[in-house]
Amino acid sequence: MVGVTSFYHNSPQFSIFLTNFPSYPIIIMTEEGLTLKKFEFNEKEGVLCDRQEIGGMKMNKKVIAIVGSYRKGGITDQTVDAILKAVQQKGGQVEKISLTEKRIEFCTNCRKCAADDPEKRRGKCIFNDDMEEILSKIDEASGLVFASPVNFGNITAIMKRFIERLIVYAYWPWTGKFPKRRIKERDKKAILVTSSAAPAFIGRVLMPCALKTMKEPVGLTGAKVIKTIYSGLVCIEEKQKLNKKQLKVAESAGASLFT
Numbered sequence: 409m410v411g412v413t414s415f416y417h418n419s420p421q422f423s424i425f426l427t428n429f430p431s432y433p434i435i436i437m438t439e440e441g442l443t444l445k446k447f448e449f450n451e452k453e454g455v456l457c458d459r460q461e462i463g464g465m466k467m468n469k470k471v472i473a474i475v476g477s478y479r480k481g482g483i484t485d486q487t488v489d490a491i492l493k494a495v496q497q498k499g500g501q502v503e504k505i506s507l508t509e510k511r512i513e514f515c516t517n518c519r520k521c522a523a524d525d526p527e528k529r530r531g532k533c534i535f536n537d538d539m540e541e542i543l544s545k546i547d548e549a550s551g552l553v554f555a556s557p558v559n560f561g562n563i564t565a566i567m568k569r570f571i572e573r574l575i576v577y578a579y580w581p582w583t584g585k586f587p588k589r590r591i592k593e594r595d596k597k598a599i600l601v602t603s604s605a606a607p608a609f610i611g612r613v614l615m616p617c618a619l620k621t622m623k624e625p626v627g628l629t630g631a632k633v634i635k636t637i638y639s640g641l642v643c644i645e646e647k648q649k650l651n652k653k654q655l656k657v658a659e660s661a662g663a664s665l666f667t
């Protein structure tokens with residue numbers, strides 16, 4: 409938990425506070441919201457200098473949803489919409505990213521990103537595709553939603569392809585036996601969403617892999633999973649709507665991104 413230890417500067421445009429949080433010792437407060445900054449004090453020049461290439465993380469109450477369903481308006485998509493609507497009602501900004509619309513290459517395990525400077529928030533990938541834009545949005549968000557239906561017991565192939573590219577948030581050169589998290593703190597909140605033909609209570613027990621598969625990678629981005637949503641019996645009609653209970657669960661989860 410970041411705690412403010414002292415007040416440092418005030419002006420009409422912004423205020424600066426010092427925190428007890430070693431990785432992010434400075435909080436800058438502007439009208440747009442809070443920014444946690446990785447700065448250090450340069451005694452020689454008497455100024456604050458940015459210590460990192462990606463030095464700040466905006467805590468601007470923005471929720472980014474990543475949807476790995478193949479169906480627009482399907483159950484997974486409707487669940488995400490209900491979550492995001494609740495976020496908007498609380499005054500937050502939202503953006504939904506449908507992976508079917510994005511160009512995302514498969515991770516080739518070249519380890520270039522994973523071997524990149526361990527001080528960086530994320531390593532640089534060799535591909536120049538839509539991932540960079542998505543990752544920048546994830547970095548700036550205060551909340552995340554990862555959503556995928558259950559296909560053959562696990563997340564969809566497009567969600568898996570996206571998730572494998574989150575290895576940029578790990579430090580894992582060829583000599584390393586296992587990957588290490590680059591981001592130690594978990595200052596974002598995340599909700600995981602899945603759906604299946606099977607009833608939810610059976611699916612959660614017999615097909616837990618979709619939620620489990622999304623949990624670790626979402627954590628690598630610096631997020632803590634606060635809720636999982638599992639909608640079952642979703643194949644009764646082609647254009648099935650969320651029932652009242654499913655809708656309520658999604659709305660309450662969305663609202664909880666702000667508590």
Ligand SMILES: Cc1cc2nc3c(=O)[nH]c(=O)nc-3n(C[C@H](O)[C@H](O)[C@H](O)COP(=O)(O)O)c2cc1C
Nearest residue numbers: 477479482483484557558559560561603604605606
């Ligand atoms: C290829 C494929 C595999 C599926 N595998 C499962 C499964 O293993 N278990 C299950 O309960 N439902 C399975 N389903 C049903 C989907 O989970 C269900 O249609 C989906 O949750 C609906 O989400 P959507 O409305 O976002 O498309 C499968 C559907 C497809 C197309």
